[in-house]
Amino acid sequence: MSTKQNRPALILNGDLLRLEQAAPCHRAAAEEMKREFFSRGETVINGSALFDQLDFDSWLDHVRRSYSPETVSGDWAVSTAFFAVRQADGGMIGMIDVRHALTTPYLRDFAGNIGYAVRPTEHRKTYATEMLRLALVYSKILGMSTPRANCYADNTASVGVIRACGGTMAEEKLWHHRTIRASGSGGVSRQNFP
């Protein structure tokens, strides 16, 4: 594989971190981060586009297919998978997935345009806030007028992140979820961004 293919095709720079589109160069750090999530009892990595269920190479193939309208799966939308990488030392911080359109009921009613997670040892350092801000800039570049971020209403951490990015609640409703995340059938808040 050429060096070019090994590197992220797209990088969005922020102050504390940058979002790098998933690429082969992320393999070792991504696998190490996944082990950290699992060792802390997390069974789902939000915004990971199924990295919690697939080995790195299968997952990279999956997210590359999802990036193209020609190859994206019929039950998903064209989307961009990013890793968040700290500017200071290149450490991997988390993941964020931007779905370019809400083309399925699952995306529209539950998952929204943007999903994200920060590795457990890096919480409460404003990383998710910067990740979401960068993803919102990217969403605007893609032409989204009202990107949506959905989360469980009782996910105070995520509600705080969305608020910190200027999100306001548009709707609360019950969602009979079908994922393995066992936080129950709580309300899902759907947020608007300015």
Ligand SMILES: CC(C)(COP(=O)(O)OP(=O)(O)OC[C@H]1O[C@@H](n2cnc3c(N)ncnc32)[C@H](O)[C@@H]1OP(=O)(O)O)[C@@H](O)C(=O)NCCC(=O)NCCS
């Ligand atoms: C939600 C999540 C991404 C937050 O990441 P983070 O980097 O710790 O968030 P930030 O440091 O940017 O927090 C921004 C604000 O959100 C709120 N917040 C964050 N974590 C919180 C917590 N555990 N409890 C209450 N409020 C919290 C606070 O208002 C915080 O600002 P403050 O630290 O100045 O008080 C992280 O907890 C996570 O990965 N959770 C699991 C995955 C998930 O729920 N993803 C969202 C659904 S798609």
